[in-house]
Amino acid sequence: MGASDHGPQPPARKRADARRNEQSLLDAAAAAFLTAGVDAPVRDIAARAGVGVGTIYRHFPTRADLVIAVYRHQVDAAAEAGPTLLASSDTPSAALAQWIDLFVDFLVTKHGLAEALQSDDTTFEALHAYFLDRLVPVCTRLLDAAATAGEVRPDVAAYELLRGVGNLCIGAGRDPRYDARHLIELLIAGLRVHP
Amino acid sequence: MGASDHGPQPPARKRADARRNEQSLLDAAAAAFLTAGVDAPVRDIAARAGVGVGTIYRHFPTRADLVIAVYRHQVDAAAEAGPTLLASSDTPSAALAQWIDLFVDFLVTKHGLAEALQSDDTTFEALHAYFLDRLVPVCTRLLDAAATAGEVRPDVAAYELLRGVGNLCIGAGRDPRYDARHLIELLIAGLRVHP
DNA sequence: CCACAATACGGAACGTGGCTCCGCATGCCA
DNA sequence: TGGCATGCGGAGCCACGTTCCGTATTGTGG
Numbered sequence: 001m002g003a004s005d006h007g008p009q010p011p012a013r014k015r016a017d018a019r020r021n022e023q024s025l026l027d028a029a030a031a032a033f034l035t036a037g038v039d040a041p042v043r044d045i046a047a048r049a050g051v052g053v054g055t056i057y058r059h060f061p062t063r064a065d066l067v068i069a070v071y072r073h074q075v076d077a078a079a080e081a082g083p084t085l086l087a088s089s090d091t092p093s094a095a096l097a098q099w100i101d102l103f104v105d106f107l108v109t110k111h112g113l114a115e116a117l118q119s120d121d122t123t124f125e126a127l128h129a130y131f132l133d134r135l136v137p138v139c140t141r142l143l144d145a146a147a148t149a150g151e152v153r154p155d156v157a158a159y160e161l162l163r164g165v166g167n168l169c170i171g172a173g174r175d176p177r178y179d180a181r182h183l184i185e186l187l188i189a190g191l192r193v194h195p
Numbered sequence: 196m197g198a199s200d201h202g203p204q205p206p207a208r209k210r211a212d213a214r215r216n217e218q219s220l221l222d223a224a225a226a227a228f229l230t231a232g233v234d235a236p237v238r239d240i241a242a243r244a245g246v247g248v249g250t251i252y253r254h255f256p257t258r259a260d261l262v263i264a265v266y267r268h269q270v271d272a273a274a275e276a277g278p279t280l281l282a283s284s285d286t287p288s289a290a291l292a293q294w295i296d297l298f299v300d301f302l303v304t305k306h307g308l309a310e311a312l313q314s315d316d317t318t319f320e321a322l323h324a325y326f327l328d329r330l331v332p333v334c335t336r337l338l339d340a341a342a343t344a345g346e347v348r349p350d351v352a353a354y355e356l357l358r359g360v361g362n363l364c365i366g367a368g369r370d371p372r373y374d375a376r377h378l379i380e381l382l383i384a385g386l387r388v389h390p
Numbered sequence: 391c392c393a394c395a396a397t398a399c400g401g402a403a404c405g406t407g408g409c410t411c412c413g414c415a416t417g418c419c420a
Numbered sequence: 421t422g423g424c425a426t427g428c429g430g431a432g433c434c435a436c437g438t439t440c441c442g443t444a445t446t447g448t449g450g
Contacts, residue, residue, distance in 0.1 A: 015397060015446055041436060052400035118366045156381070164378040167362045171313045183359040186351065187378065190385030210417055210426060236407060247429035252409065399444070
């Protein structure tokens with residue numbers, strides 16, 4: 001559900017001010033997320049957008065809805081990059097590595113996103129689900145291709161790998177001594193079938 | 196600092212009721228952590244212990260202090276297990292693997308601990324520091340031994356490895372599809388020098 | 391152009407949780 | 421037993437999420 005229809009062709013027309021406010025909120029949220037992370041206080045976001053808190057909840061009932069709306073494009077781009085990479089890379093495992101790099105780039109630059117994705121807070125459940133809906137199929141395809149080519153172990157599920165990578169991104173960029181990419185490289189090395 | 200003296204020989208005698216309350220609080224906190232995780236509400240812990248909230252803050256000014264006090268023994272045990280394993284194992288890398296297993300066992304059974312350890316919440320800074328103080332030296336020794344024996348890559352710091360393992364433990368046991376141990380096994384496989 | 395219903399808005403108000411502060415109780419020692 | 425250092429309780433303040441409803445705005449049919 002929810003993973004296929006992202007082009008509301010049948011325009012459920014809304015009032016002009018509503019659309020205006022929705023856009024203001026998206027802009028404000030994006031800005032707030034940048035400086036204060038994805039759990040920036042609701043009131044702050046509302047203030048930035050010049051609206052009342054009620055307006056946020058009307059447009060984005062849960063925080064997850066707001067976060068998804070802000071990052072939807074980038075997540076979709078990552079999803080679409082999968083097949084492209086698979087087609088353009090020398091080997092499936094190279095495509096997989098590049099794709100994961102993309103994913104990491106995304107997570108690492110979004111303050112608090114990786115944390116939120118793994119949080120058990122029910123507020124973020126939908127966020128978790130959205131990421132999985134979009135990315136697990138892509139990752140599965142890359143993983144399958146690499147496994148079929150005998151390049152990686154066949155006993156790792158896309159879900160697990162994605163969560164692992166997501167987890168390793170937590171706290172990246174907050175501590176110079178912690179290099180998430182380095183560990184993810186290790187993880188992928190461990191995934192490889194060694195001669 | 197704070198990592199070496201854990202036997203207050205010079206007894207800074209406190210009042211009897213103070214010591215009693217401190218113990219009640221430790222018991223109550225341990226129980227609360229078990230059911231509600233390490234961020235169980237302060238008021239709940241106080242109620243369980245039959246004291247006022249002020250008493251908690253007097254004995255344990257920050258949440259980290261309380262968590263540390265509750266888990267101190269187990270962390271110390273993990274620290275002490277390092278050298279023991281190194282002496283009793285066939286190879287340094289086997290000792291390392293076993294030791295990490297121990298660490299994972301600990302983290303996985305403590306609801307919310309792994310999350311707290313990586314949280315950027317300043318409340319938990321001291322917790323993070325305590326774990327590192329105690330465990331980084333031990334892990335460094337294991338890692339050095341294994342690297343010297345040519346069993347693992349020499350370019351991974353104990354700090355990084357511990358944080359990576361800690362991160363991978365986040366959310367373990369909350370989702371049957373996510374097996375932290377499996378990924379950590381992968382990580383360690385990637386750490387190994389392959390023939 | 392106007393009236394009026396549908397739609398959307400704002401922000402006061404409530405619940406929860408962390409943390410502080412100070413008047414009061416308690417243990418300790420002489 | 422008296423006096424006082426030490427420790428205690430919990431009311432109260434703040435920050436934040438979330439709800440709710442009186443009011444304002446929009447767009448449409450007359």
